[in-house]
Amino acid sequence: MAERTIAKVLSANDSGETGAHQAGILVPRDERLLSFFPRLDPSRYNPRCHLNFLDDSGTFWEFAFIYYNNSLFDGTRNEYRLTRMTKYIRQANLVAGDEITLTRNDEDRYHISHKRKQLTNRAKGGALKLGTGWRIIEI
DNA sequence: AGCCATGCACCG
DNA sequence: CGGTGCATGGCT
Numbered sequence: 001m002a003e004r005t006i007a008k009v010l011s012a013n014d015s016g017e018t019g020a021h022q023a024g025i026l027v028p029r030d031e032r033l034l035s036f037f038p039r040l041d042p043s044r045y046n047p048r049c050h051l052n053f054l055d056d057s058g059t060f061w062e063f064a065f066i067y068y069n070n071s072l073f074d075g076t077r078n079e080y081r082l083t084r085m086t087k088y089i090r091q092a093n094l095v096a097g098d099e100i101t102l103t104r105n106d107e108d109r110y111h112i113s114h115k116r117k118q119l120t121n122r123a124k125g126g127a128l129k130l131g132t133g134w135r136i137i138e139i
Numbered sequence: 140a141g142c143c144a145t146g147c148a149c150c151g
Numbered sequence: 152c153g154g155t156g157c158a159t160g161g162c163t
Contacts, residue, residue, distance in 0.1 A: 013142055
């Protein structure tokens with residue numbers, strides 16, 4: 001299998017600028033994105049797995065990929081999240097608009113890096129329209 | 140659907 | 152006891 005890369009532009013909540021302490025970014029239920037991550041069993045309640053990401057400086061960061069799926073049981077939640085990223089985001093000094101890039105090797109090794117915000121997506125009124133932020137670099 | 144927000148458990 | 156992450160509610 002070829003190497004795969006996905007990327008997400010961080011929202012204010014993702015970077016922690018909103019004061020949130022949920023420390024997790026949302027992963028849309030898109031097959032291209034979900035297939036990047038390990039498969040989580042939908043028949044389980046809030047299944048998760050932890051992933052070790054290597055950054056450009058050779059440091060390992062353990063993130064958690066969680067499927068909050070209580071809507072399949074007794075609740076209303078149905079979304080995937082990548083959590084436990086606060087330390088990485090801090091050491092990299094990331095803010096909303098910056099982009100993180102996630103890569104997976106043939107050997108299921110994960111790598112993370114980041115780019116500074118690009119100035120191209122400013123909407124009128126000064127508000128920043130970020131959309132979902134996710135994109136797929138390579139399949 | 141995606142982002143914002145938060146009470147509480149846990150842990151240093 | 153303050154910071155962190157979980158789980159989930161709320162708002163747009």
